[in-house]
Amino acid sequence: MAFITGPMRKHVNGHKELTSHAEVVKVDAGSKVLIPLINMGSTTVEVLVKEGDRVKVGTKVAVRNDHFKVPLYSSVSGTVKGIEKVMHASLRPVDHLAIENDGKYEEEAPLKPIDPNSASVEELVDFMMEAGIVGCGGAGFPTYIKYKGIKGIETLIINAVECEPYITADYKQMHESLNELKVGVSTMKKMCKAAKAYVCIKETKKDFIPTLIETFKEFNDIEVKAVPDVYPMGWERTLVYEVTKKRYDKLPSEIGVVVNNASTAIAFAHAMLCGMPIVKKMVTVSGDAVNTPCNVEVPVGVSAAEVIKACGGYTAEDVLLIAGGPMMGKTITSDAFVITPYSNALTVLKNTPVEQVPCLRCGKCSDHCPAGLQPVRINNAEKAKNIDALKKLDVMSCIECGLCTYICPSKIDVTEGVRRAKRYMSLQKK
Ligand code: SF4
Ligand code: SF4
Structure with missing residues (x-):
């Protein structure tokens, strides 16, 4: 199998300036949210509530129950209305749990906060699983799996590279949650017993790197590492190679490395400190066909249509709506799909016809x-x-x-x- 044999050093236009300094917009849910009953393509999900049940923000409503355990939580308070099949961001119709929003956002923290310093590694792994922490960088992989019974780890890499054009959600979230980032990273390091952790960010984020260095200055073994602004530097294999100069076959753990996204570390810390799982998400809404590009903080289960409306709506009749960034995201023909715990962006581009010519065999x-x-x-x-x-x-x-x-x-x-x-x-x- 060939890995990283290409030059993997292509600068792509980031368009980050559209949203990186804009105010974060808080978007409330409308009259209903739809909680997707899916994780990483698995729809083996047990629903724990029934039509007519009252729920609060943080009520456990379902759990993925196959070889992985991933609880799903309500993002609003209100009444369960049943199951609806709706197009999911993964481009397939999926069952969603419909919850009528009473607009009160009454909360029940489903987890008892945990002290990361005194808790054992096993307690922290169990907590991470119960909190339903998944890869927030768009992958949705259950995070606890990376730490359960893990041995021989030398390096933890926190991926704050965000190499996809337009997306600035991690950058904004780090700005807003420096303490959570610090708690999340140091706890993950404790959990995998790594000798060293690197928080990796693009070298072009010159305004933010000193803040990150200041945030981690109390730790001798956590280093902020500036990496080149090339695509796809945020891909796990590229980043692991950049930091360690080592390659692996299937998983980074083969060479003693664990990789997690910065926003995943923040979500984990938030759960540890407040007992609240991922019920809302920071999502970048950007592109040349949305009125007000910005980052939004939005409850899980709100439709893309509602989020885009909160950003002033579309600026063109014919647009490409992409769940994610323009390079790796999926173009979706309807904006009825909803924000998931692992959504990170909606990219809206003018659908400009391109004139295709036959392959030039340029290689x-x-x-x-x-x-x-x-x-x-x-x-x-x-x-x-x-x-x-x-x-x-x-x-x-x-x-x-x-x-x-x-x-x-x-x-x-x-x-x-x-x-x-x-x-x-x-x-x-x-
Ligand atoms: S999408 Fe990326 S990884 Fe896949 S073939 Fe094209 S360049 Fe290679
Ligand atoms: S012209 Fe053909 S060979 Fe060149 S990049 Fe396009 S598909 Fe590849």
Whole structure:
């Protein structure tokens, strides 16, 4: 398997200035929220409430109950109305728990706050699981799995790189929650028994790096590390290599590394200090087709339509609405999908037609692929439905970073072809 054989050093225009210094807008839920009954593609979710039940902000309403345990919590107070099937940000119809919002936001902290200094590692891992902490950088992976029974870890990497264009949610959240960031990072370091932790941020964040250094100055073993402003520096493999100069096969733990996102550390600390799980999210709403680009703080389960309305609405008739950033996010044709505990951005772009020309065979897509793939050959194999060729081309290693489309001078959506090939391979496996 080829990893990081491409140059993986492409500066892409960040457009971060649209939101990085704008005020955070607090968005309330409307008359109803929809809590998605899904985690990381798994819909093996047990619902713990029934129609007519009263719930509060923080009431445990469901739990993913297969090989992973991930509780889901209500983000409003009100009345359970039942299950609705709605398009999810992952582009598939998924059951959602509908809760009528009474607008009072009465809270019940479902967890007893825990002192990270006196608690044992096992208690902290259990707490992390009960709090339903998942990767907040868009992945949604249950975080406790990275720490449960983990041994031989030397390095904890906190990913605050946020390399996707337009997205500034982590940056804003760190600004607003420095104490939580400090508590979250130091506790995660304790949990994985790492000798050293690095908080990694782009070197271009010159205004914020001194604040971060000041935040962690009491720790000899937590270092703020400035990393190059290239894409996809926030991809786990790229970042691990940048920090350790080591490569791994499947998981960073193979080389003694654990990686977590900065906003995940903040969410974990918030739960430890207040007993409240992730019931609201910081989400970047940006792009050239939304009236007021900004970061919003919004309850989980609020629709993209409501969030965009709170940002002044669309500025064009024909837009591309992307759940996530423009490189790795998914374009969705309806804005009815809702904010999840791991949403980090809504990107709204004018749908400007691009004139595609036939492949020039320039090889740029292969040269720049950070996973060392040959995207154009994958596209051709997918068109020919040549499963053997797709296997040889290692299509499933694609991380859908979007760089092959970005780089293509012929304006071919190469990434979409690779995604189709991955779907085709998955279907063939089934
Ligand atoms: S999206 Fe394209 S460039 Fe990115 S990993 Fe996949 S094939 Fe490579
Ligand atoms: S970058 Fe575009 S034009 Fe160049 S080889 Fe790849 S698909 Fe063809």
